[in-house]
Amino acid sequence: MRRLLVAAFVALGQPAAAQGIAIPFAPPTDRALIYRIEQHRPVEGATRMFSATRDMRFERAGEGYILQVTLRDIDSDAPAAGAEPYRAALTPLIGVVLRFRLDGQGRIVGLDNVDAAWGAAQAGIDAMLANFAPDTPRHKAAANVKALFASLSPDGRLALLAGEVQPLFLFAGSSVAGGEGRGLRTVAGSPLGRPVPVEGTLRVVGQPADALDLEEKLAGAGVQVGIHYRLSRTSGLVETQQRSLAVGSLALTESRMLTPVK
Structure with a gap:
């Protein structure tokens, strides 16, 4: 039940030219x-x-x-x-x-x-x-x-x-930096068996209708982490999340998907 990453992000300095994109929190209550x-x-x-x-x-x-x-x-x-x-x-x-x-x-x-x-x-x-x-x-x-x-x-x-x-609420009720994005610092955990500090950036890579595509790239001592989010600009929820973690020859991938019942 341990998490792939400790979800505590710390900004490392947002570029002055970046503009914040407001993210609401209005989850659907009708489905x-x-x-x-x-x-x-x-x-x-x-x-x-x-x-x-x-x-x-x-x-x-x-x-x-x-x-x-x-x-x-x-x-x-x-x-x-x-x-x-x-x-x-x-x-x-x-x-x-x-x-x-x-x-x-x-x-x-x-x-x-x-x-x-x-x-x-x-x-x-x-x-x-x-x-x-x-x-x-x-x-x-x-x-x-x-x-x-x-x-x-x-x-x-x-x-x-x-x-x-x-993880559904990572960005709800906050803002996401546009432009060059922002720096992040967190800790990579399982399956390492020990916490490893990693740093990188989070940036917007696409703006489809009513959504944002975000890309996060992090690295530390022998560790590479990549995360892609599809974030709803209507609800503020992370609707899809794709994560990969590489530690030497070990690799882990994870997908999360939130969908309405049909």
């Missing part, structure tokens, strides 16, 4: 959405697929919004050693409804049903521990997830549960 994440990364010498599909719906709540998220399913073609930690972390959340509270600028500020959601996740882990023998990969992975859950503070629980939807 159901599907959010699919698919990742391809090396496991035991081969590239393996990991995917998760979530059902989503926004509703207005005072000056902000409620985002209802339900993990529908997960999948992986990795062998047990690579797939079980992923399945153990996410299987307990399948079917659990999460009701995130967002302010008017697209910041996640709480989870309305945090006790019920957390209880359901813990019950799912306990069921996995009871149904699999202690010497099996799934039991061991579930035990590790249970220990992680037990170590988290309330803020840590919210951050964990919100982690996979947070």
